[in-house]
Amino acid sequence: MRRGVHLLEEVEFHPMNSRRPLEYLRWLTDYKRADDARAAGEHELTEGMSIRSREIDLVGAFYAVGITGHPQFKVVTLWDCHGGWDGGWRQMLEIYDDVKANLFLSDIDDLRFGAYSRPLGSAPGAPLLADLVAEGYAAPLYLFESAEVRPGAALDYLAAVREERAPMMADHRHRLVGSYEVQFCDTEVVTLWGTDIDAHLAVQRARDAALGLDDEADPDHRLLSWRKRARDFLSGPWRETLLSPYPGSKLAPR
Template sequence: MRRGIFLLEEVDFRPMNSRRPLEYLTWLTRYKREDETRETPALTSGMSIRSRDIDLAGAFYAVGITGHPQFKAVTLWECHGGWDGGWRQMMDIYRGVDDRLFLSDIDDLRFSAFSRPLGAVRGTPPLDEVTPAEFYLFESARVRPGAASDYLEAVRAERAPVLAEHGHRLAGLYEVLYCDTEAVTLWAVSLDDHLATRRARDAALGLDDEVEPDGRLLAWDGRARAFLDGPWRETLLAPFPGSRLAPRGLDGDVMDR
């Protein structure tokens, strides 16, 4: 089995305009649905690489009140076939620097975009086996150089069982590639379970006497510091209809998978 290779992209929109992320996510999910029946990859003017092997696994609106810049979109792309599949197809478009790379239907819509290649590690479930959720807990952790794999193994073995008891389903354990100082995790969760987990942590701190405390949530914070070497942040993502990780639509139909 080949290692799963993914691409994580965070997109900002400025000046602050609440319609821009909606326009972007609508455009993105629509054209990727068209790629599902494409037989061979192609470089096209205005839309860059078109391929069914470069799969929009998740398109999300970042929940700004949890720590994101306001009006931000996050996308998770799965490269089917790994390095020699979707990733190679993305790299191929840079050979010769074709002028079609510099044309886009969304020129001037985005202010900036930051992309990181991700490598799945042991314990990451196939995304097809992840039941779409109301929200996703997104963690980016800066670790000591070379400690990403050890950190993610500790998350898998020690933290995941605790969070599972609180309704968090592991969706991804990723080493950020081309660097040795960052790890990313992704968890599917309902709003009710997320809020209950926050309250259980507050109770463990002695700040909520109406719910049962779970000291293991605090213990993990101390355990994680053995691997960390900088900022650690968890934020929430709301899945946008039309991507594989989006839940059922309001009409009761399953969104395109």
Template sequence: MRRGIYLLEEVDFRPMNSRRPLEYLTWLTRYKREDESREAPTMTSGMSIRSREIDLAGAFYAVGITGHPQFKAVTLWECHGGWDGGWRQMMEIYRGVDDKLFLSDIDDLRFSAFSRPLGAVPGCPPLGEVAPAEFYLFESARVRPGAALDYLEAVRAERAPLLAEHGHALVGLYEVLFCDTEAVTVWGVSLDDHLATQRARDAALGLDDEVAPDDRLLGWSRRARDFLDGPWRETLLSPFPGSRLSPLPGSRVPPAGR
């Protein structure tokens, strides 16, 4: 089985205008739905690469109160066929630097974008088997050089069963590619389970005496420091209608076999 290859992109919009993320996410989900019927990848003016093998698995509005810059969109792309599939198609548009590469229907809408290429590791579920969730917990962890795979294995073996008891479903375990110092995890969770988990952690800290504590949540934080070597952050994402990981009306069902 080939390794799953993904792309995570964070998009910022300035000046601060709350309608720009809506315009961007609406445009993005609409044109990717059109790609489902494409037989072969196409390079078109204003759209960059159009291909059904470069699949918009998740489109999200970043929940700013959890630590994101205001206002922000996050997208998760799946490269069907791995390195020789969707990833190759994305790379091929840079051969010869075609002038179409510099044309976009959304010029001047985005202020900046930052992309992370991701590689799935053992225990990472296929996105086609992931049930859509109300919210997604997105973690970016800076690890010691070379420790990403060890950290992700510890997450799979130790943290995933714990968070499952708190209603969190594992969505992605990813090594950030072309570097050796970052890992990304993604979890699906309901609002109620998110709140209950935070209260159980507060109780373990002695800061909430109305719910049962779960000391294991603090234990994982100590365990994670065996691998971390810098900033660690978890933030929440709200799925936008029109992508596979959204449970909302207007979202599309994954095509059979994908």
């Protein structure tokens, strides 16, 4: 079985105009929903909407919950390259072969302030996005982690997440839905967890209680132990933030 290949994009909108993220999410989910009806392997570079293909699958479109540490305003998107490197990823690269004028035309010109893309490779044993979509899985809230690891330690860290952290987080109603090694570098990982507001609040209070900062909640000392264990692999910043799925994206509740 081929490794899953994905793309994560973080899009920012400035100045502070709250309508711009909504316009972008509507535009993106509408045209990608139409792409699902395309024939397998059919792809083209069009004016205004870049490449059209069902193999470049918008699985997750999220509005970033700014109070958890994101710049305001921000959208995060998660794409599944069907067929891996030789499938959707190749189709995206082909638009740069003999660069054409319509590559530089977009229906959303001047809407976005900036965008940062990261190619992702699924870690061994990680959930497959296609399987989640087939299952109909969706959560009302997602926990998004990005972490800097020691050079070469990405897959070791993600193995520890799968074997040690995921069962503990499952006890707190957090499901691991993505575990990724950032490609073309050897120092960054991304994980994605499905959850809900009540579960998010409960895990924060369980950690506070383990620290002796909340005597009205049950402590879970495993949460503190995991943070110490994670330092065996980390070499720099680690951050978790929350994402709210946009209605109409495949990981959003129907």
